Amino acid sequence: MTTYKMILSYDGSRYSGWQRQGNTNNTIQEKLEKVLEGILGVQIEAAASGRTDEGVHALGQVVSFRTEKEENCEELLQACNRYLPQDIRVLSLEYAYPRFHARLNAVGKWYDYRIDHGKIARVFERKYVTRVEEPLDLNAMKEAAAFLLGEHDYASFCDNHGKKKSTVRRVDVIDMTDRDGILTISFHGDGFLYHMVRIMTGTLLEVGQGKRSAYGMIRVLEAKDRKKAGFLAPAQGLFLREVEY
């Protein structure tokens, strides 16, 4: 058996997320597995570092899979890109150690959330940002973000979590870069709960719009109650940028 590490970029706009769902044929996983199976002639099980939700994009999703015989990585990469739709591209493909698994071995992730808050909405980025018309108080947002850093129980920032699983995570970076009216919030942590980045972003946006205080983040964390956090920011502004191993 040979194990591979693949880095994928995709525009999530027209997909129902990464993960295969029953009989649909509209997930990244199905598109990729079908192309790999067409090329290799055998069934392939592709594991991603995590499921991205419907509409979420990836700049560097990591996927692992195995084949019986050792394939040429460069040829396989080129064949994948020939048959995949143009909104999914394989950026790199290499051999991994035998037991490598994209989800189980991930130790850190970077997500970017992009917000267009300029005076005039951007034309060419419009599908890859969330548009906010109101002015944002970026200093208040930075102050609020600082309260969210560290190792915490992020239950307030998670949708539909199973009661038994831990909702404790470590988030060590929430950075904001504002350029030409596009605010990018970059998150780094050891892992993120379901909807966590989008709920954090929604909550930070409410701080930026003066609807809640930066200091209020402490109580939101303590409450461990989804209802205390802000709205779920739309999928189209979210990018999985990098996965660390």
Add this chain to the structure above:
Amino acid sequence: MTTYKMILSYDGSRYSGWQRQGNTNNTIQEKLEKVLEGILGVQIEAAASGRTDEGVHALGQVVSFRTEKEENCEELLQACNRYLPQDIRVLSLEYAYPRFHARLNAVGKWYDYRIDHGKIARVFERKYVTRVEEPLDLNAMKEAAAFLLGEHDYASFCDNHGKKKSTVRRVDVIDMTDRDGILTISFHGDGFLYHMVRIMTGTLLEVGQGKRSAYGMIRVLEAKDRKKAGFLAPAQGLFLREVEY
């Protein structure tokens, strides 16, 4: 009468270009005029600096129009952006001198043509570039571009030109910037003939792919024959960036 100068940005992907065409309702001009008429309650004739073709984009198209009474520019800009589709945005609106006309008074234009020639095609830029799979010899392209500068009869670089009109133009900049696999060719001149930027780009691409020599540009110019120049590069890589007055 009040005269206005408007700067527009649009994604040309789903439009049949700027200029109104009989009974279609699929041009930028019609979309803009209809919105202006809805807001102002009178018929408006909008003149652009030039017609952009089907599928061509604009970062800074300039449009002039007149109204009987003086409208508030900021309010009118905001109303336009409220009613225009998201792929057309008014970037600025100001009063112009009474006889200002966006086409007749233009003295210079900047166009950018974007080519994705990286090893892996870019996902998020895919609709706003032309993809070239073969490696490009950028030095040969720069050498070829230098032969195209100056004041020349560009008849070879023009489709369907009326025999009577002059095909002499001055092109003083053809710059190439290559970043992350995206080559941007920037053109500046006093005016451009029908399809001129796209035919120049197609011809430069053929030089970059080794299909013709840089020095051969001299004979292409001298021939004054469209058949001697290269292919028409696709519309989706072309952006009207700026119009000068």
